[in-house]
Amino acid sequence: MTADPRERLARVALSSLFEPASPKVCLMVARLGAVELYDRLLADPSLDDLRATSATRLAALDPAGVLDRARRVGIRYVVPGDDEWPAQLMDLDGTETLNGMAGAPLGLWVRGAGSLVSLCERSVAVVGSRSCTPYGEGVAGDISAHLTRAGRTVVSGAAFGIDTAAHRAALGSAGPTVAVLAGGVDKAYPVRNTELLREICRDGVVVSEALPGWAPARHRFLARNRLIAALTRGTVVVEAAVRSGALNTASWAGLLHRVVMGVPGPVVNASSEGVHELLHAGTASLVSRGEHVEDLVGAVGEVLWTPPRAPETLFDLLRDDDRRVLEAVPVASAAPLASIARTAGVPTTAARESLLRLQEEGWVLGAAGAWRQAQDPAARRSQPSPVTAGASRGPAGHPRGAEGPP
Amino acid sequence: MTADPRERLARVALSSLFEPASPKVCLMVARLGAVELYDRLLADPSLDDLRATSATRLAALDPAGVLDRARRVGIRYVVPGDDEWPAQLMDLDGTETLNGMAGAPLGLWVRGAGSLVSLCERSVAVVGSRSCTPYGEGVAGDISAHLTRAGRTVVSGAAFGIDTAAHRAALGSAGPTVAVLAGGVDKAYPVRNTELLREICRDGVVVSEALPGWAPARHRFLARNRLIAALTRGTVVVEAAVRSGALNTASWAGLLHRVVMGVPGPVVNASSEGVHELLHAGTASLVSRGEHVEDLVGAVGEVLWTPPRAPETLFDLLRDDDRRVLEAVPVASAAPLASIARTAGVPTTAARESLLRLQEEGWVLGAAGAWRQAQDPAARRSQPSPVTAGASRGPAGHPRGAEGPP
Incomplete structure (x- = not known):
């Protein structure tokens, strides 16, 4: 299904005349429709205000030409009514303004072989500082690779730093990725990412609401950030100083009731400070691995994240009372039963039963009514049980010995 | 005010006979009182069960002697009814059990010049891994020093690693600190912390519910952790692998409705993994600096934490419309007014007014009806404004230039 050609042309015209995310234009489109707003713009006195704003561009207006030139270089313009239009963008019509901006985009200029709507269906934004740390x-790469392998599309802004790392990791995991630009999709920004954007277009898409040829500018970056938040189910901020565009994307995600997530880092790094403030304020949820992200953006029951556990040790598998008695058995020289029972705080009969069990399993040695611990009990204590050994995952695999007593 | 001598003696007796945190003993004390429970213990058939558990210790029981020997080496026994008894310990009587443990302590053995009750009034626990990273x-040191300077007492467990760093930082900030031990307060554990514990006693206190002479053991560490949580307004976990005693302290703090806090770290470090799981699950609140801790444990209105902000730049202080026009002015070669107005998407008259203002402030140069940006506008953009320069705090002080466009 494709939108009415007059609708598409009217939207090209309006997006040629006005800057993105104008609440006033958005409101008038919602009230009148794009076609009628465009028709009335030239004559209706009640629209004098909008006409004045766009006067300098009205003279040069040529929507059919813009659309045609875009098509010839492989750029399509996706609008509501098209199959490729992601319906979730309409959530932008219901939010408060942020930096004086609001509203769904009039349309999106799209380059690339992927389908914007399918790519964004289960997508997650991974964004962060340009001036990031290794x-x-x-971490941005690890999380993006994980999400890509799990069948989710990573959406980001193709900026240096975290954005680039996120796109690169998605491509490296043989997955399509979506780049949302502040300027025209025919202009690589930053220029050094020209090759990256070309690679993204192979299976994914590069999108923007700015007309082809338009340069990125401060307010267009702010407008772009709302699209990244709106297209995705949630936004992961990896590194952001206290003043970073990634935090603006996180604010949009919050306004849109998307999941806002933050990856922590060393508290001494300024580049994690903005993320830590989000997390401290409770505005974002902490994620430290891809599974955490899936846990939060997945539908109920879709993913079940089991927190990592250290493997149980042989010591853990002892009965509570045996463990207590074992700890009362001296290591250096043997002690009589009565003394061990007193130290452990258990009846003598119970202590004897425990000692016999412990002897059978090789924990203690008994001779002439006195008991001492077997050789090297510490090593035994931290040895994983045969049942759970190897069941642990990744970096969680700590023997208990490393931590000492609880 | 001091407790009745019979009450104190009964509590010494009961804590000599039973291990700490026994829900059954705790329940009987709550029901009968310590004096009556002790009196009945020898004869009442309904107490056969408790008597059997303590039989091995009953023979050697000498509460008056224990109390007297403790006094002679400078150890006091603080019980409910004493001025020095921290009332918040009674919160332990209302919780669920954890690892089969529960209940307020019968009393606390205390060493040191400080007053336990005053020290704990506005105290915060700082705990973490023995096997921690530098x-x-x-971070444990920074946060503890901050809290100490803010007039709060740092409570910890005197273990190696995070605990030691927390106590040391408190002492280094000339503040008293409280160490809660799993074994007797006359025994330094770990032995290498003998000197640290001596220093703590100078202005602070070292406390334990274990009798003088008792060795630390696994279940006594678990019982000790509940005291750290109960004495304080909140617990900060600095580093903890997925299996760490610090997480047990955090669980107690949660059960007791204290504030549970976690300091994040690099997600690749196993020693932060347990903390990240707490934070991801929402069980703990993220804190990355002392102010965050104060923000959470302080009474309403007591502390007001203002998140750090980067300083405003001269560019930030421009009017929105001037900023938009400035971004439409070319850097290399001059452009005519009409072209600038079109690029910026504003009326020509508005563009002219903006350009004149920008010229006056040195941002643009105009000649023969054409305009270009003044020399080195990037440097100007990131220059902090004279008003806000220097107003930023610590690591937050980033010039906007470092982040690039938002």
């Missing part, structure tokens, strides 16, 4: 790049 | 030690 740590941040590494 | 990063964790540093």
Whole structure:
């Protein structure tokens, strides 16, 4: 299904005349429709205000030409009514303004072989600082690769730093990825990411609401951030100083009731400070691995994240009372039963039963009514049980010995 | 005010006979009172069960002697009814059990010049891994020093690693600190912390519910953790692998409706993994600096934490419309007014007014009806405004230039 050609042309015209995310234009489109607003713009005195704003551009207006030139270089313009239009963008019509901006985009200029609507269906935004650390790049890459392998599309802004790391990791995991630009999709910004954007277009898409040829500018970056938040189910901020565009994307995600997530880092790094403030304020949920993200953006029952556990040790598997008695058995020289029972605080009969069980399993040695611990009990204590050994995952695999007593 | 001597003696007797945190003993004390429970213990058939458990210790029982020997080495026994008894310990009587443990302590053995009750009034626990990283030690030290300077007492467990760093930082900030031990307060554990515990006693206190002479053991560590949580307004976990005693303290703090806090770290460090799981689950609140802790444990209105902000730049202080026009002015070669107005998407008259203002402030240069940006506008953009320069705090002080466009 494709939208009415007059509708598409009217939207090209309006997006040529006005900057993105104008609440006033958005409101008038919602009230009159794009076609009628465009028709009335030239004559209706009640629209003098909008006409004045766009006067300098009205003279040069040529929507059919813009659309045609875009098509010839492989750029399509997706609007409501098209199959490729992601319905979730309409959530932007219901929010408060942020930095004086609001509203669904009039349309999106799209380049690339992917389908915007399918790509964004289960997508997650991974964004962060341009001036990031190698740590941040590494984590952004790990999380993006995980999400891509799990069949989710990573959406980001193709900026240097975290954005680039996120796109690169998605491509490296053989998954399509979506880049949302502040300027025209025919202009690589930053220029050094020209090759990255070309690669993204192979299976994914590069999108923007700015006309082809338009340069990125401060307010267009702010407008772009709302699209990243709106297209996705949630936004993961990997590194952000206290003043970072990634935090603006997080604010949009919050306004849109999307999941807002933050990856922590060393508290001494300024590049994690903005994320930590989000997390401290409770505005974002902490995620430290891809599974955490899936846990939060997945539908109920879709993913079940089981927190990692250290493997149980042989010591853990002892009965509570045996463990208590074992701890009352001296290591250096043997002690009589009565003394061990007193130290452990258990009846003598119970202590004897425990000692016999412990002897059978090789924990203690008994001779002439006195008991001492077997050789090297510490090593035994931290040895994983045969049942759970190897059941632990990744970095969680700590022997208990490393931590000492609880 | 001091408790009745019979009450104190009965509590010494009961704590000599039973291990700490026994829900059954706790329940009987609540029901009968310590004096009556002790009196009945020898004869009442309904107490056969408790008597059997303590039989091995009953023979050697000498509460008056224990109390007297403790006094002679400078150890006092604080019980309910004493001025020095921290009332918040009674919260332990209302909780569920954890690891089969529950209940307020019968009393606390105390060493040191400080007053336990005053020290704990506005106290915060700082706990974490024994096998910590230098990063964790540093952060534990920073937060503890901050809290100490803010007039709060840092409570911890005197273990190696995070605990030691927390106590040391408190002492280094000339503040008293409280160490809660799993074994007797006359025994330094770990032995290498003998000197640290001596220093703590100078202005603070070292406390335990274990009798003098008792060795630390696994279940006594677990019982000790509940005291750390109960004495304080909140518990900060600095580093903890997925299996760490610090997480047990955090669980107690949660059961007791105290504030549970976690300091994040690099997600690649196993020693932060347990903390990240707490934070991801929403069981703990993220804190990355002392102010965050104060923000959470302080009474309403007591502390007001203002998140750090980067300083405003001269560019930020421009009017929105001037900023938009400035971004439409070319850097390399001059452009005519009409072209600038069109690029910025504003009426020509508005563009002219903006350009004149920008020229006056040195942002643009106009000649023969054409305009270009003044030399080195990037440097100007990131320059902090004279008003806000220097107003930022610590690591937050980033020039906007470092982040690039938002």
